[in-house]
Amino acid sequence: MCRSQVAVAVHKLEIEIAGRTLSLETGRVAGLADGAVLVTYGDSALLATAVSSPEPREGIDFFPLTVEYEERMYAAGKIPGGFIKREGRPGEQAILSARLTDRPIRPLFPKYYRNDVQIVNLVMSADQVNDPAILSIIGASAALHLSSIPFQGPVAAVRMGYIDGQLVVNPTMRQLYDESELELTVAGTRDAVLMVEAGASELPEDLILEAIMTGHRAMQPLIDAQEKLRELAGKPKQETAQPPVDEELKKKLQKRLDKELEAAIYNPDKGGREDATRDLRKAVLTEFAEAGADPKEVSKLFDSLEKDLVRTRLLDGKRPDGRGTKDIRPISIEVGVLPRAHGSGLFTRGQTQVMSVATLGTESDEQSIDSIGLDEPKRYIHHYNFPPFSVGEARPLRGVSRRDIGHGALAERALMAVLPSEEDFPYVIRVVSDTLSSNGSSSMASTCGSTLALLDAGVPLKASVGGVAMGLVTQDGTAKGKYAILSDIQGLEDALGDMDFKVTGTREGVTAIQMDIKVAGLTEEILKNALTQAREGRMFILDKMDAVISEPRAEVSVFAPRITTIKINPDKIRDIIGPGGKVIRKITEETKTSIDIQDDGSVNIGSSNAENTQKAIDWIRSLTREVEAGEIYTGKVTRILPFGAFVEILPGKEGLVHISELANYRVPTVEDVVNIGDEIQVLVTEIDRQGRVNLSRRALLEPAEDGHEGEEAPPRNGEGGREGRRPFSERRGRDGGERGGRGGGGGSTARARRRRLLGRRLLGRLPRARAQRRARGATPPRTLRRPTARLSHRPSGRHAHEPRRRRVATRRGMKQLPLPLGEGWGEGCVSSRTLKSRRHPSPALRAVLSTPRGRGE
Known part of the structure; x- marks a missing residue:
């Protein structure tokens, strides 16, 4: 094909x-x-x-x-x-x-x-x-x-x-x-x-x-x-022709209306003017229809005559409500109208009335925009509504119109220049302007009402913003002939005029402009005169607003969230957020607050309840607080292992209390002192190079009574008995074991304690006769050297009740001898050379030999 x-x-x-x-x-x-x-x-x-x-x-x-x-x-x-x-x-x-x-x-x-x-x-x-x-x-x-x-x-x-x-x-x-x-x-x-x-x-x-x-x-x-x-x-343009006008019918209609049309239009009340004009139109249509005229043609000519009349009178300086070209309609202002709203302002100018309401929120309320632009979040939002009852009409509510969006954007842009920075006022602000009655310039009324609502809400604006809508009427529909610039136009002047020029600003200058025209352009002269006249009208409106409220409220509403900003180390942000946001969700749910974190470490906490805010602050402080050696903390026991207990001293931060640091006496098992969930007071004794925290409860207790330090543990062949020494990998000193240095191998104090303990255990293996001779002092005293014998750990699990039979490796010139360790201890081995070297026991050894066990009884 x-x-x-x-x-x-x-x-x-x-x-x-x-x-x-x-x-x-x-x-x-x-x-x-x-x-x-x-x-x-x-x-x-x-x-x-x-x-x-x-x-x-x-x-x-x-x-x-x-x-x-x-x-x-x-x-x-x-x-x-x-x-x-x-x-x-x-x-x-x-x-x-x-x-x-x-x-x-x-x-x-x-x-x-x-x-x-x-x-x-x-x-x-x-x-x-x-x-x-x-x-x-x-x-x-x-x-x-x-x-x-x-x-x-x-x-x-x-x-x-x-x-x-x-x-x-x-x-x-x-x-x-x-x-x-x-x-x-x-x-x-x-x-x-x-x-x-x-x-x-x-x-x-x-x-x-x-x-x-x-x-x-x-x-x-x-x-x-x-x-x-x-x-x-280019393509050739379509030929268009202006529809013909029945000049004879127009003259008859003009004669019929005469002064009656002007009387109907020139009424300061919008409702009365519309009613009078509607009644006159209806009467004229009936009369001319009975005479055989086309009602549609009569209606068009009626509109044309109305427009010509109004425009001619405006060029002469006569407005439908009797004002001069520069006059502003009467203004009425109220603030704090709605008791539960964070801020509210009712602005009335002539028959145009707008209620603006400000609501304060936290950073989580920012509006995120998914578009093809820069996607910057919005922290100030203005919404404009124009319900049908505001103009006395009954029509369906079909959502937000393009006009509503445009007017809301204009009022939003008008106040952007005077809003406080996020650092000075860390709130998200939303203003809603509902038009309650409209006879022109409702967008400018919403700008003025927004300023009132924001000041009533306690927002520290740099200056008050007012707005006025300017109109234009030209003689022949062009900007080259006679013209008149009108301040604060009303609905009829907007509909029949040539321009709607909205200007907002402060006493210092302009903050926003929106100009729409119906003619083929404006000259520089008209623009200059319109801006000058708009400034005069704006100053008049600002005077009226400042007479009611000129400064923001000292405090935000009691119903608004109170945002408190604290600073933390940016490296600690991950601790507040937690894995998958788990921690921050828990904080917000339990404290009923909103929390927003900036990359620089600023944390904004929002809540209408001061107690909840302080609770969240304390929680965050504890999460970001650094553990310091020498400080005392109250923590909760989270885990128990044979060699000690792990205690959470700060949220997410744990330390180990070794079994030897649990009490000021010998502890058989960890559970004899603490259980999971117990709260205990501990002292941070050391933070090693790997950031692990060593704790001590014993250091905060009173000194032990005499005899407690050498107190024997309960029998070890039943339940609850303390296990023997840990595996070799757990007692390699600071770098060995699960929590290196916590099995008795780290630190000079721990090493000395281990030596004493091993010495006591060793004496239990000596023959009874030799032990008795040493107890009587028959052998010259000699300092006990560190034993060379290695003792095995007590077996765990189902073989825990069996005696130990692990033997130490044989060295040249040494023989191994089985040695009973006593009830519940099983058997161990020691070299004969080690036994022969114990001729001069230390005072600690003599103290042990004086006990029944040391004597072999």
Whole structure:
């Protein structure tokens, strides 16, 4: 089977922006879309496509434009998380990028165009250096410009930063996050600015304006490139015609409304104005329908006359509620409205009312974002809600809208510059702004309400932040004629005006900007006047806020977690976490606290109960505390072995109490003194080079009474009898045995004690006659040398009751003699040379010989 292929020319243009190459390519991919452009900047790549429906949608009075921004996780070399492992609904950042793309291109379509237009931008590669959101604006404009869709572009965009006192075009994403005091996105045409989105660190208005105009100049090469690309691969534009207007019907309607429409509109009460306008519309539609006019046409003409009337009056300085162009609506402020909330503020401006509530959390409450960006966790989160009752409507609640997300992000960005550092205030902060009533500027009301709630919650803000929304009305729909700038616009002025310019800031400078317009761009003069007028309105609002609350509460709410920060040795972090997080989970569960550990050794402990916090602190201190020689500890017996007991003196740290250090008298078995689970007080006598801890209980007891030191052990051939000497591997001194040095072979004191003990045992093997002679002093006294005989360990297990018969290796010139060790001791061997050398017993030997056993009785 033969398939024919249509040859499509591939066109690619490259330009240099901010020292990096940006390319626009068309004709290689997505050939069936009306327009498709692959935009590459560095290693970031985005495919922008534009498609329109062939026929207009009937029965609508708006332009049906949809912009989708899709992030593919493969762009950053990641696999989506979760069970499905597939990209789901767009995340918050993707929605904000889609809105950023929508706003500058929407004003450039014919007002009467009703065909569905869909922009789909796919992020296909993300180098985490160049933000794909900027490429989305450029790509969407280029795709529309190449297509047959009647787009009056092109549009370009750049991002501006302010680093070390210098404006920087298209800084890297890391520079914006770590170094820049300004993050400003500006989009526009060749002649004017269309859109501004910014976050700033209290920068002055003149610097903001300079950044906007510098960005506008920097984007001109991008506009030139799109024009050249259209010359190479552009399609003819669709012919569009403005629908005809029945001028005779319009005059009749205008005459009918006359003063009645103005009386209905110019009412300071939104509800009364809407009711009056709705009643007037209904009456007019009924009258003209009875006269044979088309109700849809009458409704369109009614809207047009209403808009013309309001705009004309605004240009003359007359606003629907009677205010001047610079006046702010009446403001009412309350704080501490909700008793159980950590902080709350109710901000009312005119008929717009917002309740903002602040909640404090610990580091575990940080929002982790799985995206193709830098994935920095968020410790300040702002959520904006706009329920239908706030505008007197009854409609389904369908979740969070794009508008809600955009307004929440604006209010969040407005306060980022004044939040305390994590070191000064180690809380995660969430603010929720619920719009209770809306007549315009609800996003700015949520910014003011957030400041009130945070101060009421005890958050040490650097300064209070206020916000105001500015409007614009032009004479002929362009920025070249007469215009009026309005402060604190209400709903009707927003709907019928040409601009919504939101500015937030402190008394020192601007913290955030969002500008949307409905005309084909703004001049530098309009921007400058709008920023100046916005500052005046902001100062008025801040005065009202400071009159109610100007400083944060001295303490956080009693219902908020109290976070205490302590410092530990970073090397000890693993001791707190434990294997698989076992230890830290146990601490948090038993103390009912939250614990967050930083790499530098900072430990944040959060709890609303001070007692639980102190319990967790003590626990952590004990885990990270170093054992010191000479210190006394109270510990718990965890294990018992024949040669001693292991005692946990600190969590996770054990030491050994040798059987000889358990009491100030001779201990037959360890269980005679302690059992597992007993708590005893011990002294740290030594920490060897391998970090093993030697403990002593005897050192803390009173001296023993006379005779206790030489007290004999109970019989050793029954249960509970003490075992004999340990295997040779356990008595090699410091480095031998399971816990080297703890079997009597380590340390001078232990060696001396072993010598005495071996001497006593040796006397029990001497013939009775010779022992009696030595006891009577018949043999000259002589210091006892260290015996050369080796005694075997007592057998263990089922042969423990049998006598020992292990013999010592024979040396040249020595013969071996069997020797009874006494009841319960079995037999041993000693060389004849050793026996002959014991002619001069020491005082210790004579003391033993004086006992019945020493005399052989």
